[in-house]
Amino acid sequence: MDKDILVSYIPLYKNALLLTLKIGWQGIGLSMIIGLAGAAVLHFKVKVIKNIVGIYVELFRNTPLLVQLFFIYFALPKIGVNISAEICGMLGIGLLGGAYMIETFRSGLETIPVMQSESALSLGLDKRQTFLYVILPQAFSAVVPGLTANIIFLLKETSVFSTISLMDLMFTAKDLIGMYAKTIECLFLLVVFYFIMILPVSIIGMIVERKTRYAEFGD
Amino acid sequence: MQSLGIDVLLKGSNFSRLLQGLYVALEISFVSVTISILLGLIVGVLMTLKNPILCFILKIYLEVVRIIPQMVLLFVVYFGTTRVFGMDLLAETSAIIVFVFWGVAEMGDLVRGAIKSIPTIQFESAYALGMNKFQVYVYIILPQTLRRLIPLSINLITRMIKTTSLVVMVGIVEVLKVAQQIIEANRTTSPNAAFGVFGVVFIMYFLICWPISRLSIYLEKRWA
Numbered sequence: 126m127d128k129d130i131l132v133s134y135i136p137l138y139k140n141a142l143l144l145t146l147k148i149g150w151q152g153i154g155l156s157m158i159i160g161l162a163g164a165a166v167l168h169f170k171v172k173v174i175k176n177i178v179g180i181y182v183e184l185f186r187n188t189p190l191l192v193q194l195f196f197i198y199f200a201l202p203k204i205g206v207n208i209s210a211e212i213c214g215m216l217g218i219g220l221l222g223g224a225y226m227i228e229t230f231r232s233g234l235e236t237i238p239v240m241q242s243e244s245a246l247s248l249g250l251d252k253r254q255t256f257l258y259v260i261l262p263q264a265f266s267a268v269v270p271g272l273t274a275n276i277i278f279l280l281k282e283t284s285v286f287s288t289i290s291l292m293d294l295m296f297t298a299k300d301l302i303g304m305y306a307k308t309i310e311c312l313f314l315l316v317v318f319y320f321i322m323i324l325p326v327s328i329i330g331m332i333v334e335r336k337t338r339y340a341e342f343g344d
Numbered sequence: 345m346q347s348l349g350i351d352v353l354l355k356g357s358n359f360s361r362l363l364q365g366l367y368v369a370l371e372i373s374f375v376s377v378t379i380s381i382l383l384g385l386i387v388g389v390l391m392t393l394k395n396p397i398l399c400f401i402l403k404i405y406l407e408v409v410r411i412i413p414q415m416v417l418l419f420v421v422y423f424g425t426t427r428v429f430g431m432d433l434l435a436e437t438s439a440i441i442v443f444v445f446w447g448v449a450e451m452g453d454l455v456r457g458a459i460k461s462i463p464t465i466q467f468e469s470a471y472a473l474g475m476n477k478f479q480v481y482v483y484i485i486l487p488q489t490l491r492r493l494i495p496l497s498i499n500l501i502t503r504m505i506k507t508t509s510l511v512v513m514v515g516i517v518e519v520l521k522v523a524q525q526i527i528e529a530n531r532t533t534s535p536n537a538a539f540g541v542f543g544v545v546f547i548m549y550f551l552i553c554w555p556i557s558r559l560s561i562y563l564e565k566r567w568a
Contacts, residue, residue: 187502187553188546189509195520196542203348203539277410284413288513295415308427312420316412323411
């Protein structure tokens with residue numbers, strides 16, 4: 126491995142990392158919004174919309190992101206929907222992640238025994254208070270591990286962006302290998318940069334998980 | 345309104361070519377899934393044994409798999425081995441190596457979780473009855489674990505099928521590549537073919553993964 130080459134490539138990888146992070150986190154933000162809204166719809170059993178959310182979840186959980194991106198990026202323009210690569214990446218991560226987030230949030234709400242809300246209601250709290258002060262804090266602690274896993278999964282999935290010619294880490298590595306054939310250096314940096322991107326999330330997730338244990342009953 | 349590409353698929357052998365591409369992807373996932381599940385069972389049991397060195401190594405392995413995207417692993421194995429060892433791995437072989445590397449970690453973690461969920465009293469009672477470690481695992485723990493494990497590993501199968509779509513990146517002619525070829529070949533006669541063809545690929549993946557994940561949910565509910 127050549128040290129000079131490594132150093133000279135780092136700025137390129139840094140730019141790619143920033144772009145990946147930007148689009149990735151935008152997508153994750155979108156997925157959380159979709160997740161919360163969808164989980165609320167399923168939890169409160171809103172008619173009709175509930176079914177649409179169900180179909181959406183099944184459709185996006187059972188197809189690969191690569192195929193989803195190809196569809197959004199190459200197929201939709203043919204019926205007049207033109208989307209830039211960046212928005213497409215964000216949408217792809219957001220829609221895929223949304224389907225996973227809905228499941229995570231919904232199962233988080235489901236882990237809270239009915240007894241909890243019944244007790245809260247009988248103590249004189251109203252519905253809103255019950256949800257905000259009793260259900261939500263407990264559900265949050267149940268959701269954290271799944272949430273972290275989803276975020277890490279989505280950040281990893283961003284590697285697919287390179288197929289719709291977004292200059293992400295994967296694209297940069299492929300490009301540099303193609304131009305200068307310094308394969309080992311490029312691949313080494315690629316792995317290192319993914320570690321830089323995802324390891325903090327993994328560690329923060331573990332810490333938050335430990336801190337939010339307070340809301341759990343028993344052990 | 346111009347045609348949206350469904351007619352392109354009906355032309356000549358296009359549709360059967362697409363199915364053949366799908367078959368290539370499924371074959372790779374089938375081989376990887378089988379090896380992953382078998383090796384994952386062993387790795388999962390190893391993780392629950394309280395051997396500090398083994399635990400440490402396996403933990404690092406898990407974390408590495410958790411953090412590095414499968415596509416990166418695919419590149420490292422496919423292009424890296426050629427450079428470092430001068431080996432000429434087939435794209436299919438490197439894809440299987442990568443998916444097994446990833447799948448064993450996932451499966452191992454599932455097995456570990458399932459074994460952990462068996463109450464300690466089961467181990468203790470078995471030991472108290474005079475069984476040795478091997479007997480305890482084979483006759484007491486594993487049968488109980490398997491039941492909890494089957495829905496989870498079926499879920500892993502759908503994930504592996506979805507992930508194999510990445511093999512298009514190392515030049516394997518699977519369903520997405522065939523779709524691109526069909527679209528390119530018919531670019532002049534039906535410029536909008538991308539919609540229909542990619543749409544069909546989307547539906548194909550859904551039709552394969554959806555029943556499997558329904559089965560997993562069904563078993564989970566029934567056996568829980």
